[in-house]
Amino acid sequence: MTLATENPAPRAAAAVLQLKSMNILIVGVGGQGVLLASAILSEVALLAGYDVKKSEVHGMSQRGGVVSSHVRLGTVVHSPVIPNGAADVILAFEKAEALRWVHELKAGGFLIVNDQKLVPPIAVDPKYVYPDDALELLQGRAERLRVLNAAAIARKLGNERLANTVLLGALSTGLDIDLDLWRQVISRRVPKGTAEANLKAFEAGRNQ
Amino acid sequence: MNQRLLLSGDEAIAHGAKAAGVRFAAAYPGTPSTEIMETFARFPGSHAQWSPNEKVAFEVGIGASLAGARTLVCMKHVGVNVAADPLMTFAYTGVKGGFVLVSADDPEMHSSQNEQDNRTWAKFAKIPMLEPSDSQECYDFTGLALDLSEQFDAPVLLRITTRIAHSLTPVEVREWTEVPVTGFTPDIPKYVMMPNWARPRHQAVLQRLEALRQYSETTPLNRIEWGDRQVGIVTSGISYQHAREALPGASIFKLGFSYPLPLEKLREFASQVERVIVVEELEPFIEEALKAHGIACEGKKYFPVYGELNPTLAARGLVQAGVRSEPVAETPAPVEVLPRPPVLCAGCGHRSIFYALRRMGAHVFGDIGCYTLSALPPLETVHACICMGASIGMAVGVSQTQGSKRPVFAVIGDSTFLHSGITGVLDAVYNQANVTIIILDNHITAMTGGQAHPATGMTLQGKPTKSVDFVALAKVLGADHVETIDPYDFNATWETLKASVARPGVNVLVTTRPCMLFPRKVKQEPYIIVAGDCNGCGVCLKIGCPAIARSGEVTDKNLAIPVIDTAACTGCRLCADICPQDCIILKSQPGRESEVKA
Ligand SMILES: Cc1ncc(C[n+]2csc(CCOP(=O)(O)OP(=O)(O)O)c2C)c(N)n1
Secondary structure (H helix, E strand, O other): OEEEOOOOOOHHHHHHHHOOOEEEEEEOOOOHHHHHHHHHHHHHHOOOEEEEEEEEEOOOOOHHOEEEEEEEEOOOOOOOOOOOOOOEEHHHHHHHHHHHHHHHHHEEEEEEEOOOOOOOOHHHHOOOOOOHHHHHEEEEEOEEEEEEEEHHHHHOOOOOOHHHHHHHHHOOOOOOOOHHHHHHHHHHHOOOOOHHHHHHHHHHHHHH | EEEEEEEHHHHHHHHHHHHOOOEEEOOOOOOOOOHHHHOOOOOOOOOEOOOOOOHHHHHHHHHHHHHHEEEEEEEEEEHHHHHHHHHHHHHOOOOOEEEEEEEEEEOOOOOOOOOOOOOHHHHHOOOOEEEEOOOHHHHHHHHHHHHHHHHHHHOEEEEEEEHHOOOOEEEEEEOOOOOOOOOOOOOHHHHOOOOHHHHHHHEEEHHHHHHHHHHHOOOOOOOEEEEEHHHEEEEEHHHHHHHHHHHOOOEEEOOEEEEEEOHHHHHHHHHHHOOEEEEEEOOOOEEOOOHHHOOEEEOOOOOOOOOOOOOOHHHHHHHHHOOOOOOOOOOOOOOOOOOOOOOOOOOOOHHHHHHHHHHHHOOOOOOOOOHHHHOOOOOOOEEEEEOOOOOHHHHHHHOOOOOOOOOEEEEHHHHHHHHOOOHHHHHHHHHOOOOEEEOOOOOOOOOOOOEEEOOOOOOOOOOEOOOHHHHHHHHHOOOOEEEEEOOOOOOHHHHHHHHHHHHHOEEEEOOOOOOOOOOOOOOOOEEEEOHOOOOOHHHHHHOOOOEEEEEEEEEEOOOEEEEEOOOOOOOOHHHHHHHOOOOEEEEEOOOOOHHHOO
16 A cells, blocks of 8 residues: 655645646445555656545455545645545446446546446345446436446457556546656556556557 | 655554654554554564454553553554553553554444544543544654653553545655663552552642643644634544635644643634634534633534544535535435445355354344354344454353343354453353354454454464464363364254254354455355256345356246356355255366356
């Protein structure tokens, strides 16, 4: 969880620059990699000179529960928690989770949805129905909506495990941060020998 | 050289402790405090350890402090209840090496059984309390707390909450300093709390409290951020951040040193603003103190005494108080989406025990750990759960009063048993109860993320050490019958449980399968369902295994045919053992694979 920056200057830079405040909510299911994605985003933002706060509740993340991570950027950030309905960007790793959290999106916000379906075990009880029509229900709920199938894109690149980096690529299109910083942090954070493949996945997520 | 890191509050406390020369650290795991010790353990040159419970962690901490070492002891809020006995009297003796107790509270009960506000402990024990508002303050306040502890001869409470512990914010970290261990020097009247010596120590505590009050009045930890004087906000900890955001222009009295309160400085502040509003999470700790000292203020009128505060609730309360003009934006109603509660992992050895107990119609007194999830559908077989260790006492109480016509069981995890289950067995044995106690030994403290304990054979650092033998332990405690059970063998498990119900006395059963996640993921050959043989009885869907789902296919009678996700299945065999049709088989079992539907 420890993220290091080599450059101690950003705080000073931020004081002059007046950076735009952004609230990013990343949601998904325990085990999907939500917390790593928000850690990478936070590190990129810190390098870009932002004040950053990242907050999440993860006690149950390894038991298949709901995971949500708040990342807030700005010149100065106070509360680590995004106020209700104030997310500028929501990145949902799973489509039912997108539906669960979409009311937190600001008017004019950007919603990125991974077209993946993870049915919770509770659905063996017919009382609980998985929303197969999640993507349709999301139409009109966000001013900007982008749906992508990260796993399919990653598979085309030859490795399904690149899916999360594809999603980071999609997320990067919602933020005005130097792409080199993204590339730098991703290269440092991914398993040895996979940097090149991950950078390709990042590009694919930006472009598709 | 200073470095800027993005750290959680927990990590920042560990870094701050190391930088301030902490030589000894002890804890029992508990969300949201666990990562403090896990981080501290990675630093060379200091002793770090898990203790069997918080009381022992606190007591070894006292020893280290009396030996003159700077000491850190960490626990979740309810852990302080367990450590309360030594805490209340260590407050009398005072310290030698600086002693910091971290209490990580959990407003909203994200991972806890209650949401008590541990600021109350500072007042109860008459010890100073610091409340950081972000990771930088976690870092800085830890060092300061150690200084204050030595300066005032008192243990210091560093109180954080989940949103401080688990939020990452930037931290400027400094170089480590070495603080030598000064050694133990006997001082009987100070350290032996017999009545004759405890009485003068209580007087010393009262004098110390007065000195701390003076300190509180002048420390920069209690600072005023002047703004608009129509309203003055008094706040501390995470609430400061929410209030700062919800009312940017207001004058704010930020309490970093929040017990004892700087009452004169607060009175002065109150006289300079038109209205005082206290913004605090959970109990009206500050508000009541101000009112008791005649400082007019408002608080809980506008903010809940339960749950977590957040910027939205802070803003709403301030609108209601009439001091924030900008209304709080209404958000659209959330879409109803099916819940996604956490579940026992595929292959978890706890599952078959609860499935058997359910089938038996037992009354099950449960404890705290992953297995508490068995209270949820579809197993619904934990009938009471209060605090760590309570399972055994409750089951004994029920059996002694013959208050249940059903078989009565206590079910307790291995870490929890070592934490506070042993004395429960002694009670059962000594008072000759008829009860069966199942120790769910998955060889790890799983719920909190896989920490070692005295029966894992591993230290906090992962080094080999001695390991408790549960069977031998239960025998020497005097249990009448002790036996191990392999929860992967359902039929044998069923027979053993049934036999123990019929057997009077104290039965202790110990399970043998490791956790699926910690210390390493377990994956064995998966099972599959031979769809052609399945009659759709649905038994395998009732064990709550996340690897089994409806396939979408149905039988002739329109009953759902389940399917096993072979990537998720770890091969525990429970579903195969209970399938009345015998249509669940190992994936490699010859001859039948072709009949399997995907
Ligand atoms: C007094 C106290 N300390 C710590 C905790 C946090 N906690 C909850 S469950 C648990 C231990 C669970 O381990 P175990 O009993 O081995 O069961 P498992 O989760 O491995 O099934 C801990 C430490 C708590 N709830 N109360």
